[in-house]
Every structure is written in C-alpha cells, then in structure tokens.
Amino acid sequence: MSSAAGVGARGAIGVVGVLAVVELASGVLQGYYVPQLTDIARALRIPDADVNWLEGGQLALSVVAVPILAKLGDLLGHRRVLLAALAGTALASLGLAFATASFPLFLALWAVQGLYTAWLPLEVALIAHRARTRPDPQATTRAGAGVVVAALEAGAIAGALAGGSAQALLGSLRAALLVPGVLVAVAFLAVLIGVREVPDRAPGRLxxxxxxxxxxxxxxxxxxxxxxxxxxxxxxxxxxxxxxxxxxxxxxxxxxxxxxxLVDMRVLARPAVWPVQLAALLFGVSVLGAQGPLSTFVRTDPARVGYGLGLGSGMLSVVIGVYVLSLLVGALLLGPVSRRTGTRATLVAGSAVVGVGYLALIPLHATLGQVIGAMAVAGLGSGALVAALPAAAAAVAPIGRTAVATGLTNTGKSLGGAFASCAFAVALATGAPAGGTAGSYGGYLTTWAICGGTAVVGALVLLVVPAAAFPRRAVTA
Structure with a gap:
C-alpha cells in the first residue's frame, strides 16, 4: 500500500469512529420518543391519530432539507454542513421540552428536528471521499456505512429502552424530553473536534x-x-x-x-439509479411511516375497544427494542451477505423480508409474541436496506456528487414516509371509536397492508437494476 493509500485508510477508519457517535445520537432520536408518543399526545391534548402529523411534518421538511443540505455539502464542505445540521437538530430537540403546551409550536420544532435525516448522506460522503485511495473504495464505503448504521441501530435500541423509563427516572415529561438534545450536542462536539474537512469542492450553485x-x-x-x-x-x-x-x-x-x-432528473433516469431511488421511496413508507401506528396500537387498551395490546410505555420499549435489535443485526449482516450474493441480490432480499414481516401483522397481531415476531422479521430486512441503499447510491455517484446521490435515497425515503404518515393518519381516523382517542382497527390493518405491499413492490423494482451496476469488487484506475 502506498503512503497516500495508508493515509486514506487511517482517515476512513478514524472518521467512521467519530461518525458512529453521531449516528448513535441519531438512533436515540429515532427510538427514544416512540414509547412516549401516547404520553406526548395526552400532554398536547390530541388524539392518537394526530401523532402521525408529527412524523408527517418532520418527514415533509426533511424531503426539502436533505437535498439542499446534501448539495451544500458538496459545494461548501460536508463537515461544515453536518455541523450546521447537528446544531439545528440540537436546538429543536431541546426546545421540545418547553413546547408541550402548544401543539403548533411542538409540531414546528418536531419538524425542524428532522434535519437529522441529512446526517447520514453527509457522513457517507465523508467516508467515500476518504476511501477513494483504498484498493476497493466501494467495499470500504459499504463497510463504513454498515458500521455507522449499526451505531444508529444500537442508539435506537438504547433510546427505545431508555424512553420507556425516562419519565419514571427523571420525574417529568419535560425532563425526559431534554435528554435527546443533550446527546445531539455531544455529537456536535465530537464532529467539531474529531473530523477534518475534505478539501474537494464541487462546482456549481444551489x-x-x-x-x-x-x-x-x-x-x-x-x-x-x-x-x-x-x-x-x-x-x-x-x-x-x-x-x-x-x-x-x-x-x-x-x-x-x-x-x-437540486435533483438531477437526468441522473435519476439512468437504469442503475432510478430503481434504487424508487425502492428508497417505497421503503420509507414502512421504516418511517409505520412507527407511530405501531406505538399507538401496542398501547391501545383491548378491554375498551376490542383490539390492541394494552401495554405500558415500559413494555412498549421492549417491543421497539426487539425491532431495533433486528435492525442492528440486519445492518451488520450487510457486509458479509453482500460479499457473497452481490449488492443487487442483497437489496432485493432485504425489501422482500420487510414485506413478509408487515404482511404477517395482518393476521398475527393478537398477542405480544406475534407482534414481536413479525416486527423482528421486518427489522432484519430494514436494517440491511438502511445501510445498503445510500451505499449503493454512492457506488454509482460521479465525483463531486456523492452527498447528492446518497441524499436522494434519504429524500425518497423521507418522501415515502411523509405521505405514508399523512395517509395513515387519515386511515386511523376513519371509523375510529367515538368519544375516545384510539385509532380505528381497519386503519391499522390498512397501514400494515400498505407497508407490506410497498416493500414487495420495492423488491420487484430492484430486480430491474443491471447486475453490472454493482460489481462484487470495484475496479479502480
């Protein structure tokens, strides 16, 4: 290995360690609030169906923010823009603790918190730039993406488990809501101290x-x-x-x-690109849009409305923890599985497994074991896709467009989740029991059918990707 290659290897490995801290905080953000959604809804005095508007608003903002921040990353520097996104997320997260008296204000801050969706594309771009001097840059980028996504899922597990008991330990919902903002501030300091800016800049403008x-x-x-x-x-x-x-x-x-x-439609039309981006959009329906319905279903009292599991926030943390643990396993399996089967086959299998898990929820949701089993299956496929989709986009991205290409997968995923969250809110409100806060039974079945169906369609779409687009070993000049 040449001296330059050695420096590149150490840079890629070192930056992955720091960025793993960032994704650990991202995972906490994504897992911590889920066990508390019912409590947040009661504090805001809104019915369970309206919880979906929190996710919908956040994802709608991220659809616009991710391509803008990704483009600015290529133009101004990925580290600089990552720091700005971290700072905005930290301020919004801390503000949530003081906004529970106003649903519009809480919704606005929750939406701004969605800037965290731009972290991963910027991180993958930082890793990809440092991996270019490696003998196999695609494999290095894919492995680095797998590590930071594994940190994300570990953070989500920790967040889900901590979120269920945070109020009991800290004494109030306000104190519990302060925790994620503090962790994001720590991640900001980690990047500020531990990551150097990449000197490359792409030409162009926003x-x-x-x-x-x-x-x-x-x-x-x-x-x-x-x-x-x-x-x-x-x-x-x-x-x-x-x-x-x-x-x-x-x-x-x-x-x-x-x-x-902002979004290069000519690049999106390429045979190796559009199936991956469409699959990311379809994947967002389940991985981002179904979190609220899962949380509220598990906490719905079956003695009152005839469906749900009637669990408290502590047991809900266990359900979310098992799901996110399966996400972690799926992310860790990405590297060894893709080396054996190829990237395209891994993407197709991951999407199909997500579909099987959610479709299984339609007949199997009467007991805790059934729900956990179905979500564990869905989580295995989701974990692989969370890491594989941005890495696949980076593999075919031209130089100077890495963050934009990886950001498009997050944009598509967020777009799918945003519309799914709004649609699920409509479904859960339609036919809901009168005089209560529970969502409708038919709405939950519709939600799981849509999640499973879009995942199966995503697997079929990925079959269209040319096999040559993702060689098992990258060829470098």
Missing part, C-alpha cells in the same frame, strides 16, 4: 428555484391530506391535492431544464 418549488408542492400536498384527515372524502381536500400533484410535475420539468438542479 438551485433555489427548485427548492422553493419542492417546498410549495409539499406544503400543498400536506395541507390537502390534512383536510382529508379532518373530513374524509372532502371535495376541497381532493381539489387541493390535484394542484399539489401538478406542482410536483412542474418541479420535475423545471429541474430537467436547470443546468445545476
């Missing part, structure tokens, strides 16, 4: 027109879904939904004609 168009389109679509949630079948809601879809079409046309677009 596509402000595309960002505005995308933001307006998502605002219109989210507003339409909000009206449909409040008044299912509302003619006004459907009337607003159609212009929102038209704005998405306008965004696509504008991006195709922009020299340096």
């Amino acid at each position: 596509d402000a027109r595309g960002a505005v168009l995308l933001g307006v389109a998502l605002a219109v679509l989210t507003g339409a879904l909000g009206l449909l949630r409040l008044q299912p079948g509302s003619a006004i809601g459907w009337a607003i939904l159609l212009p929102g879809l038209a704005l998405v079409a306008v965004f696509v046309l504008v991006e195709r004609r922009t020299p340096d677009p």
